[in-house]
Amino acid sequence: MIELIGDKILWNWWSPVWLVALLVAIAYGRRFGWKNHAKTAWLTTGLAVLVFAFVSPLGVLADGFLFSAHMIQHLLLLLVVPLCLVLSLPAVKSGAFPPAGRLSRLLSKPVAGWFLGLGAMWFWHVPAFCNAATESYAIGIVRSVSFLLTGILFWWPIYSPSKESRLPASNAVVYLFSACLGCTLLGIYITFTTITVCPAFASPEERLAMMTALYDAGMTSAVDQQLGGLLMWVPPCSLYVFAIISVLCRWYSVDDTEALALQDKTMVEASS
């Protein structure tokens, strides 16, 4: 197996994702600088995961060979990379992100983040769209970009750098828990359905040596899809649970007087 992963075909060293990562890093450096090491570490992690998702065998196998590899890539792009990017933004004082236009005000609403984040998950697993994005390079890029953007919108109400735009703890828990329910349903559907969710993976055009080895080890396309469904189901929910734990920690900590005063305000607004 080791020599199979070492196979040159399985590594996509010339992926344009390097360029994207570089541009993001430059933009970040110019805007925020590199002083805060913790924040820089989040950015580095995020970009490293982004590059890994496309350059490593994972990215190659996700490109029409293994549904489960596609699912891992999907989760990295939709959940892990955006989470790291949002966490890499330095904390700002209240009012630093004034919602300018009507659109940005709408996008900063939790409802938008929830529906777009979950929507991206569901939309790209409609068989027709999943197939199209796997077979066409351009649609594939659209899909990856939409994952990253909706992912950022999804995490914004939880980890926004401005405390003002974060959800109060109780709402944040509901937000994350219902998101877990959403991906659980999709995961259950993909795991147990008799339909082939993404036919492109069931009959790849060319066979890699790796694929033959996996097939011999029992990785048929049905098992592949089941594994994909379980990946859709359990890891995101685990991530949401960890996010809930961090929200609860924030809630129980005392010196967060600012957040409390804020919670006050939002709740009064909600009740009126």
Next chain:
Amino acid sequence: MSASSAEASGETPSKDPVSGRLLSWVSTVDHKKIGILYISTALVFLGIGGLEALLIRVQLLFPNNTFLSPGLFNQMFTMHGTTMVFLVGMPVLIGFQNYFVPLMIGARDVAFPRLNAMSYWLLPFGGILLYFSFMTGQAPDAGWFSYAPLSTKPYNLMPAQDYWIIGLICLGIGSVAAAINIFVTVLQCRAPGMSLQRVPLFVWMSLMTAILTILALPALNAALAMLMIDRLLGAAFFEPARGGSALLWQHYFWVFGHPEVYILILPAFGMISEVIPVFSRKPIYGYAFVAGSSAVIVLLSYGVWAHHMFAVGLGMGADMFFAVGTLLIALPTGLKIFNWTATMWGGSIRLTTSMMFAVAFLLEFVIGGLTGVMFAAVPIDWQLTDTYFVVGHFHYVLIGGTVFGVFSATYYWFPKMTGRMLSERLGKWQLWLWVFGLNATFLSQHVLGVMGMPRRVYTYTEPGWMALNAIAGAGAVAMAAGTLVLLLNVWVSLRKGERSGDNPWGGFTLEWATTSPPPPENFDVIPRVESRRPVWDLDHPDSADSKLEKTPEDNGWRPDKSVTSVWAFVASEAMFFLLLLVSYVVFNTDQTGDIRSASVLDVTRTGLFSIALLGSSFTLWRAESLLKAGRIPQFRRWLMLTIVLGSIFIGGQAIEYYGLISSDVTIDDNLFTATFFTVTGFHGLHVIVGLIALSILLGLAVKQDRNVLSGTALKAVGVYWHFVDVVWIAVFCIIYLRFLQ
């Protein structure tokens, strides 16, 4: 609340003192009396369920015994399990929550006292329905989880199973109503200064249990509704012979069943989290961890149900993921043991009976917990599933955990409830009888399970199993004797027990700030809360917690109780419809045959009626804003229009049903018709309920009722009505537009 306290104080005994006192109990809406009613009812059923357990033990005392017939044995273990879970475990915990949650948060009553009475009365009603099955000649006998197809008509012709279903639906509705009540009470009725980060841990655990109940019980109700439709209307959801899926029942049952385990254990966690600190003279170690990890348990408990189904062949992948999930949930549960131990560490411990039961809880629950972790390993599960090892495991959890927690709470809170102390001497007798009984019975069963003795089989031939079964029988007798000692203790104490005073244990939380027993209105003056131990602060102003440790301040905001309760109800209903829709998708992914969605449904016509329903959401929204603006006549007109549009939708559905049924498309044709009529039928029922609620509002609005004109009632009904519309959008997309097929 003022109305309820007025009622409580208005309970003047009538001329005949006996019937007056009886009437005051039957008609009560006081949370304390209802709590006692819950606990007493649970005690009655504990006697019945315990008797059933003793009969089982007698039958298994020696090989080839014929004391119980095989059929009667099946009925006994089915009724024992069902009784202990639904008629003893849940009611006794709800009873304690009912009594103590309002006291501990400084409230005068629960949020909805009348709803509380209804929740309680559904309990004896459901229990009697369940036990009435004996009159039909046979009690339910398909096990407490009634696996299909054993519970379906071809295998179970007697009406007993129907009694089981209807009884459980009653109990389920009562439990959800009680849970919504507790949920709203904790959120809305807290004393000033008591932020949610300061509530006593028993209150927090009650809140978590309420959330679990609200979201888990609908799974059981959906499954029960489907099973009932199978049995009474001839559908085939769970009959594999006609295309149904027996496994679907297992999935639905355990989606409810696993959270149910935590519904039974979290309040017990809360109880010993109150007892251990008080008898160690220390605050709990790691309050935030104990509370927060319980929230995590709530979330994780919905994701591990399939570990009850490792043996059915879900596939390697699924087994692996559920095994990992199961190991994960052991963390927030197991680590709490260290919190309780660390609370005792260095404390000045008083080993009262209550404290001793709490310590016994820690020891026995660890045994039950560890064997639970063993089952997370799939191969071990395959080897031991359906043996007495499983029986031993969950009895350690439920007795070592839940029952010992309840006993600990009984000795702790009995003085508050009655004003008299229980005897410590008799208490220790009870403790040791139960500790001996638990270990004798269920440790033996662990060994028997490893030796291969299967559960649910009426006898055995192996002579080598007799000795251990005899020990198990002796243990059961000891536990029964321990229970009799408790009853004796209560009896003696009520007659001539030592007076307890307001705060006999030096307790920390608000229930100890009032008299024992508390007056109907609970508190004359509600003390201001500034820390997690308000009564400690009052008694020890120099070393008050509020001076030593900062906790998040209360911001004073409380949600509106009617709107909150409707949101909780809607969440519960959403789970119910979700599971019904899942069953539709499961059975209709690839439709073949003459009768299917594409061939019998008229999408255009139903689409038009759907527009009427969705339009009614808009008109209701319009009515709400007109009411807010104070334009009453216009508001009434728009409300009327909403009712008309809703009625048009129902009329449309009636026409559709009439057309289908007259062309001989009925619920028992195939799985499409079964799922179609179930989903749309339940939705239609909800629309009708919504229409009734709206009509009542309209009637009251015409009469210028102040509650309606203030807007909260309309807002609450509005939440429900919009929810019904959203469900219809999902139903229309999935069934009529055939998404996900």
